[in-house]
Amino acid sequence: MKKLVAHHEIMGRVHELEQVRAERVDELATDSLGALVKRLLGSFVVAAEAPNSAPDWKTIVPDTLAVGYRIKLQMSAADYAQTKADLNDLIALRNGLAHHFIDRFNLWCTDGCAAARVYLNECYGRIDGHFERLRRWAYVMEKSRALMADLVQTPEFSDFLIDGRRPDGTIEWALSGIDCALREATAELAIGGWTKLDDAVAFIVERYPGRTPREYGCRSWGQVLSESRIFDLQYRANVGDSRVAWFRERGTNTATHRPT
Template sequence: MKELVAHHQLSGQAHELEQVREQRVDGVATDTLGILVRKIVGTFVAAEDACFSLSDAKSIAPDALAFGYRISLTMSAVDHAQTVADLNDLVALRNRLVHHFIDQFDLWCTDGCAAAQAHLNECYACIDGHIERLRRWAHDMEKTRALLAEAMQAPEFADFIVNGRGPDGTIQWAMAGIVGALREATTALAIRGWTRLDDAVAFIVEKYPDQTPRKYDCRSWGHVLSESRMFELQYRTNADDSRVAWFREREANTANHRTT
């Protein structure tokens, strides 16, 4: 039960996932069976019409590369209600055995001991059934996690996460690495909210040399700004009549980026 609660979901910044996982394991180390059942119902054991959210997502910084997953066993409303009832019965059985068993039987006589032994055998059969079901759930969860890990090793997955490019070639610009690099450049170089494009390009070439317009099927950095629709671009005239490109993130995108 602790394995299921600790490992069926995980979310956080990419570089902190292992730490988050360890915290989840530590977080259930001293939980009672009743607490574990409450945690697993509605998350891992869920009705088919349940609405899911990642519980750790609220702690993720808006500018961070983050990842999350949830593995759930969904079932019909009737089956879900029966499963929840079965789990609650298990908790009640555990509590009776731990807290009240000694009061139920006269262990100072042969008949009382025989009755107690018969009762324990019945409880064992019930508990054994629960354990077998939990083992099946844990096996299915681990199999799903292994398949997920295998999928994450695929180059297409890395390309989507890092560059925002889907398997069909479409680009999710809000996730694109080049957009993230441009945002970082504006944070470091902006003057009264605007950043000189040449300075941003130099910043990105030095820090993220693999993030180039060509990777996103763009002819130039200006083309990236236009295609992404994440930035405003304006040209300013210098004293020598040369034109210099400046850009800033669109206000609507900035607000969405901060609250996502």
Template sequence: MKTLLAHHELAGPVDTLEAQRASRVDKLADKSLGTLVKALFESYAVVDDCERDLLPEGKTPTDRVAMAFSQRMVMAPERLAQARAAVEDLVAMRNQLVHHLIDRFDLWSDDGCAAAARHLEACYERIDQHFGELAGWARSMDEARALMASFTQSDAFRELVVNGIAPDGSFEWPVSGIVGVLRKAEQHLSEGGWTRLDRAREWMASTHPEQTPQKYGCRAWPQVLSESRQFDLEYRVGEDGRKLAWYRARALRSVRGARTERGGRGDKVAKGQP
């Protein structure tokens, strides 16, 4: 149970996650069985749609990479109530064995010892049953962690982390790779707060050639600037009479609600507005 609680959930800046895990192991080391059971059914064994914001706005540093992962055992309310009652019954039985076994049976007589032995055998059967169920939960968590480890080695995970593109193809413009390199180009090439798009394109082609409008369902760079809603875009007439695109980044805003589905022209915002 301590293993389940120590490893099923972590969140925060990536450079603190291992320290968090070690700290949680230490904090759980001396907790009573009753306290562990309460924590188990508050965060691990839960009903469906029991979501917690592990990276709340205002409390999560924005100057470092942060991530969160959570593994849970989701059950229907009736099944969860049964599981909780069974585990709490196990705690009560453990307390009775530790604190009241000698008071309950006359261990100075043969009959009392025989009765105590029968009681212990019955308790063992119940303990073995509950242990098997909890061990199954632990195996499920280990299997999920193994699948997650495999996913982190995949191209899909790299697309998610580097480019902000989820396995289903959706992405959030503010944290997308292409918006990130547009901001980097601006840092190198800005003139009076604005950046010429053609110069930015040349810089990005040489430093981040994998970042293209087509990767994000757009036909051209001006479409990226417009649909991402992360930049201001204007056109100016150059010295040679050509119309040139200039852009500047808007202030960073919340990522929430800016998820987009790829699909070329006519992409739709899946929820909310950025």
């Protein structure tokens, strides 16, 4: 039970993950069976109809590389209710053995000892059933962790994580290298929150020459901004009848800058 609770999820900065895991193991060392069941239900064991819960990233320091995952065993509402009842039965069984066994049987006579032996054999059967189920859950969890470890070492996962490229060729633009370069350009070149696209392109060509629209299936930088859906784009009047593109990341609350 402690292994399931300790290892089915983790979240933290990459260089601190082993410390986070060790602290979680230590935290659970003195938890009672009842406390462990409460932690397990709704976190590892979940009902199919329950809303998905995401890791709480509020504790992570901004601008640091962090990792979080949660392995869940999903079951129907009826199976979840039965599992919850079974685990509560295990708690009651444990408490009965730990606190009331001596009071329940007269161990100073042969008949009392015989009755206690029969009861203990019955309890062993119930405990063994619970143990086998927990053992299967632990096996599933370890297999899931192993499969995940294999996945993160594939080139496809690396392409997605580093550059937002999915195996089907589509782009997760928020993770893409070209959008990261555009955000970096805005951080250095923005005027009143807006960045001139020509200046941003020159910035990217100098620092990241391999990040071009064509590498991401686009014909122009304007299409990159449009496809990503994370930037606002404006065309402003320039000298004569020409217009110049300016952009900013969406959600930036700044006044529009109109160059003279």
